[in-house]
Amino acid sequence: MLLISLEQWRALVGVVDAGSYALAAEALGKSQSSVSYAVAQIEERTGVQIFRIQGRKAVLTAEGKAVYLRARYLLSETNRLEKAAAQMALGHEAELRLAADIMFPPAILIEAIQRHAANRLTVRVEVFETVVSGFSGLLEDGKVDLAIAPEVPDGFLGEPIMRVSFLPVAAPTHPLHKLDQVTLHDLRDHHHLIIRDSGERRADQGAWHVSQNRIVFSQTSTSIEAARRGLGFSWFAETLIEEDLKTGALKELPMAERARRSVELFLVFRDAVGASPGVRALAEALRSAVRSRSSVSSEYCRTC
Incomplete structure (x- = not known):
């Protein structure tokens, strides 16, 4: 059983790429609270602190950056897999x-x-x-x-x-x-x-x-x-x-x-x-x- 869903990983990557929870929520078409909850679930289930507060801004920790990079790779491979499966369904071996x-x-x-x-x-x-x-x-x-x-x-x-x-x-x-x-x-x-x-x-x-x-x-x-x-x-x-x-x-x-x-x-x-x-x-x-x-x-x- 997966501890963390792909949607939760997408939320984390979205926050880092967009630069804020609000912008990530807008890009993902979700509420800001759901995006914030997804990131909190990742931190709770992995035991890794993803962000730390620096002034009025949340920044990635060193561990958080490593998790983020792996999450990006995971989502990229998932996307490649889906497209490859679609091509194979059309007869592309x-x-x-x-x-x-x-x-x-x-x-x-x-x-x-x-x-x-x-x-x-x-x-x-x-x-x-x-x-x-x-x-x-x-x-x-x-x-x-x-x-x-x-x-x-x-x-x-x-x-x-x-x-x-x-x-x-x-x-x-x-x-x-x-x-x-x-x-x-x-x-x-x-x-x-x-x-x-x-x-x-x-x-x-x-x-x-x-x-x-x-x-x-x-x-x-x-x-x-x-x-x-x-x-x-x-x-x-x-x-x-x-x-x-x-x-x-x-x-x-x-x-x-x-x-x-x-x-x-x-x-x-x-x-x-x-x-x-x-x-x-x-x-x-x-x-x-x-x-x-x-x-x-x-x-x-x-x-x-």
Whole structure:
């Protein structure tokens, strides 16, 4: 059984915030006597003196200030709980789960999550960063609500969300840059930096493997760092190496054939028909973030 009700805590916080019992009563829509009684009940039931008289004014004691701060926190959490429950009643889940292929630009992903969280008091989004087929098992097992993936698997519905361009690059000091023109045959004599497929049923990446001298990593950031240090060459998403290209840490290879590549990414729903408002809101945030970034890129290109 609660010794002190939320209404009594509201009265205490109201008195401190308003600066007087009279103003607190007016703000709370209560009589001054009821507000005064509520504070007196808190003091009696906790054994803590909340206020002391200083001249003609009641001021917080040190203990009273500590109680007041905890009361404010309690009321704030109560308010958050009520709003979160209301959102869940409308179909906004307590947690949303998204599988995002590492080809999807992190800046756009973060912007989308910021957009989604902006109008929600409580939000939990769990992001699974996947490689190639890694998203498939997560969707099939119901472990994610949405996926940004390089294909739409059988039995699911998806829509194109963006196209990612890949450039063949290596460090400026890499031997391949000494050639006037690089062919696929030239690549076979050097280390190809590969990102490991995170799926249990790994897809065939034969078209992307151009050398038997492979060094396989689990993280894109590690592979890019290896390329910067001259360990090998690779095709990286242009959005991930923009800064490296500007600074000269990486340089596009002068390829004679099959140089630039591109991949279409899709937004795939686990349950497109029965998707909740929360899932749909996250999907729209992803679309909006992509459109926003695309319009900025287009404007930049017009001024180049």
